[in-house]
Amino acid sequence: MKKISLLGATGSVGTQTLAVIREHPDVFSVSAFAFGANIRKALPLIREFKPELIAVKNKAVADRLHIELSGNSKVVYGPEGMIEAAAYGPSDMLVNAVLGSIGLEPTLAAIEAGKTIGLANKETLVTGGHLVMEQAKRRNVPVLPIDSEHSAIFQSLQGQDKSAVTRLILTASGGTFRDRRRDELQDVTVADAVQHPNWSMGAKITVDSSTMMNKGLEVIEAHWLFGVPYDRIETLIHRESIVHSLVEYADHSMIAQLGVPSMLVPIQYAMTYPSRLELKQTKRLNLWEMGTLHFQKVDLKRYPAVALAYAAGKAGGSMPTVLNAANETAVDLFLDGKIRFLDIEPLVGDALDHHQIIASPDLDAIEEADRRTRAFVHSRIK
Structure with missing residues (x-):
């Protein structure tokens, strides 16, 4: 029985992770379970999967949960609670499905505790890829991708x-507005932007x-996961989202993984x-149907x-941290x-233009760059 610590349990990837566990109750169990504040969604899951440790956003949510x-x-609760859940002693594996750069410190804690990492939180590697991969190598901990x-x-x-x-080729659906020119995006609304044509995901x-x-x-993320330089990582728009990405080799052969759009497959494969x-x-x-x-x-x-x-x-250095923090903030402002x-x-x-780069930031420097x-x-914003 593989025991799972799950961060972001009420989100899209989190609930799909629980769906995989539900299908294989003789193979997996949930030992630790972290979510933000959505008690209504979390309670039935807690009662079903019976985690030993539950981490929530703050004390107010914890107090409400105790009543229920x-x-x-x-x-x-709090950041310390999420770290405790990530590194929870009885767990064998952390599935990090939390959204945003808050996933970095819990991932580092889980690696230090020797847990296998299933990573759906790309911001962890964007903001602190050098720290994560160096620590994972030192501790001989696998970091398995879930994206x-x-x-x-x-x-x-x-x-x-x-x-x-010779090349990694990441495919992309092109997003909600892939059939619009840039000059047609002046007045798009939040409601327009969150209607993805292929995938069911959160708003951000x-x-x-x-x-x-x-x-x-x-x-x-691919640069850090696979140790491939940026000039050998390419992107390609593939509107059907059937070919999920490709690898090219020295003989110009390509190997790809195909399947219907579903996060269940990469989640289960990591697990x-x-x-x-x-x-x-x-x-x-069935390709003939496509x-x-x-x-x-x-x-x-x-x-x-x-x-x-x-x-x-x-x-x-610290530039990817700035990229991620600026984007998270700007997207929140748009959604608001x-x-x-x-x-x-x-x-x-x-x-990015405003930032003075720090060549090899430690965790404190990353957090300060993020905050600034x-x-x-x-x-x-005027």
Whole structure:
């Protein structure tokens, strides 16, 4: 029985992780469970999966949860509570499905505790990839990707000579507005932006998909996960989301992972690696039913967020931290109706231009750069 610590349990990836566990109750159990403040959604899950440790956003949520719960679960809260859940002693594996850079410190704590990492929180590697991968190597801890694109690359590398890799190609749906020109995006609303054509995701990730900042962040994540330089990581728009990513080798052969759009597959693969289990909740891919698959190069003028991400990644140091913090803040402002959709990328660009790079930031420096960047972005709003 593999015991799982799950962060972000009430979010999209979190609930799908629980769906995998539900399908295989003889293989997995939930030992620690972290969520923010959505008690209504969390309570039925807590009662079903019976975690020993529960971490929540703050003391007020913890107090409310105590009233609702009866049993032996321990309830903790705040950043320290999330770290405790991530590194919980009886757990074998952390599935980090929390949103944002708050996932970095719990990941580091879980690595230090020797837990296998299943990573759906790309911001962890964007903001602190050097810290995470160095610590994982030192502790001999696997960091297994859960993002569909990185899982596809990971699967396409199995049994291969990694020194022969010449390109990683990350596919992208193109997002909600892929069929609109940039000059047609002046007045798009939040409601418009969160309607993804292929995937069911949270609002922030769906907006990131629309700007394609999501793909830019994934480029940085791929750099750290697979040790491939940025000039050998490419992006490709593939509107059907059937080919999840590709790896090219020295002989120009390409290996790709295909499947119907579903996060259940990469979640389960990380949890069962190197084995595979049946997954009844997913559909079989019949290529003849798809007809035609489409691919096109990413236009960096149409999607400047991708160019910003490459620039930040290549600059290295604290720049990816600034990229992520500025984007998170700008997207929050857009979702709150305080800026327009097309204001997101210029705000991120301003933050990058304003920042004095720190070459090899430690955790304190990363957190300070994150804090200063968020304050800077807010200061730019009139």
